[in-house]
Amino acid sequence: MYFCTMSKKEINIDFENSIGPWLGKTVKLVDYFLQESLNEHNLGLTKEQVIVLKRLHDQDGMNQNELAFITLRNKSSLTRLLTNMEGNGYIIRKKSVVDKRIKHVYLTKYGKETFIKIRPVLKNVMSTLEQDVTEQEKAQIINILKKIQHNFNSKIESI
Amino acid sequence: MYFCTMSKKEINIDFENSIGPWLGKTVKLVDYFLQESLNEHNLGLTKEQVIVLKRLHDQDGMNQNELAFITLRNKSSLTRLLTNMEGNGYIIRKKSVVDKRIKHVYLTKYGKETFIKIRPVLKNVMSTLEQDVTEQEKAQIINILKKIQHNFNSKIESI
């Protein structure tokens, strides 16, 4: 009909030519490869737990609030993640004596040893990811990702 | 000590200057914004369910295998996702008469109406994401993401 000249393509959403779905698919692939690599070590470690180990190895003794923020997750989600990790002996929680609300999180000896052992896996995932990606492309993509994050952050904060 | 000239930076993994963590953080932000936008409609829809609605709206009647593949998830994960969506009246499953193993998935009237109503939300997320991103940058990032996916796919398939 003459008053409906829009093509189907314009009405519908084109996932093939949009950044969002490409990002999502890529991250799923990275996550899958990372988890598979971890599974080969038969330690029962999840990718999320490894990231926590890495962050604590960088800076031991963070409290749960800081750890939740830096690992980009909800505090209740972190609580349960840490409960599992504590049960497996990777970390311990210690109540602060200054502020009894706060719990600091520390790597155990086993947790530290495990991270050292698993670190090459993490390195391998990251170098696989950036294989054949030039320094220029790396700068480009990080720059674009920063722009995308800014787009959402400015919208979220304005609410 | 003289035999240990490596700086800490080289031994440790630098998340700030690696593509992986930047990708992960960006996708989390996109997901958060999408879910928040959906919540405003009080339909109890999750972002995963909306993607399924979108895919079925593009091509109704796919079987669960195809739907799992196109939405990038495990078949058992899809089973439970569909169970929830069927319970909420968005979709129905129909056993194939040709091959009794197969179940085709169809949008209900309510499912279709819901997707039409929710589609602007999806569009808004995607245009927010690409706001201020030039066509050149869009081509660049998709190109780099394709390269990253290829890096992992070739490693995974070679196992």
Added chain:
DNA sequence: TTTTAATAGTTGCATATACAACTATTAAAA
């Protein structure tokens, strides 16, 4: 100082996820 906020962490509830083991059905091999 007493009351009221805000903060840190936990728990209830619901969804999403994936691997492995399972059932049912169909296709391939003997």
Added chain:
DNA sequence: TTTTAATAGTTGTATATGCAACTATTAAAA
């Protein structure tokens, strides 16, 4: 044709996730 493979989907079990409501503790306001 009978046996064996492969395939589609479901279920058990376990982890991860987030919102809302909760407890305990500390900080701010009255």
